[in-house]
Amino acid sequence: MPIQMEIFHPDRLVLGVGRGVVTAAEYGKFLADILQAGVVHYRKIIDVTAASPAQLGTDLLLTFDASLRAAGNIRRGPIALVTDPQRNTGIAQVFKAMTSSARPVEVFQSIHDARKWLAKQPIEE
Numbered sequence: 001m002p003i004q005m006e007i008f009h010p011d012r013l014v015l016g017v018g019r020g021v022v023t024a025a026e027y028g029k030f031l032a033d034i035l036q037a038g039v040v041h042y043r044k045i046i047d048v049t050a051a052s053p054a055q056l057g058t059d060l061l062l063t064f065d066a067s068l069r070a071a072g073n074i075r076r077g078p079i080a081l082v083t084d085p086q087r088n089t090g091i092a093q094v095f096k097a098m099t100s101s102a103r104p105v106e107v108f109q110s111i112h113d114a115r116k117w118l119a120k121q122p123i124e125e
Contacts, residue, residue, distance in 0.1 A: 002051065003030045007039055012077070012123045014044040018051035041075045041124040045114050047082040048092075078104035078121040080114035 002022040006015045016030055034040055081092040096105040104121055108114040 002026050005030060005033055007037060007042070012039075012042045012125075013118070014039050014042045014077075016044065016046040018046070018048040020050075021052045022048070039077075041077045043077045043118050043121055043123065044079045045082065045111065045118060046079060047111055047114075049082055049084045049111075075124050076103040077124055078118060079106075080118045081105070081107045082111050082114045083107060083109065085109050 002018055002020045003026055004017045004019070007013075008015070014034060034044075081095065083092045092107045096107055099105055106114070106117055108117070
């Protein structure tokens with residue numbers, strides 16, 4: 001499976017790690033899994049440093065964002081995106097620009113920096 005998800009309930013944290021070519025459908029399933037698990041309000045680290053750039057455009061990102069909004073009045077937790085600057089930072093920056101008004105979003109090149117930033121973000125109950 002190209003996106004592996006682990007949920008750490010005591011820390012209110014979701015870790016998603018993408019490997020290989022991750023398709024739009026697989027990103028959609030990852031989003032659906034987050035919704036189904038009821039952890040949209042958790043803090044999230046999404047590490048795509050080992051993922052090949054997918055053909056994700058702004059239309060698809062808007063669709064994902066609309067799916068979350070349609071789920072109801074759910075608070076969305078902050079997201080730390082970890083990217084490989086040589087391959088997939090562009091779409092992460094677009095995602096940040098499009099969705100950061102709903103919750104904090106930052107892009108990092110190191111999972112350690114992402115964890116430090118995320119640790120400073122409030123935990124939603």
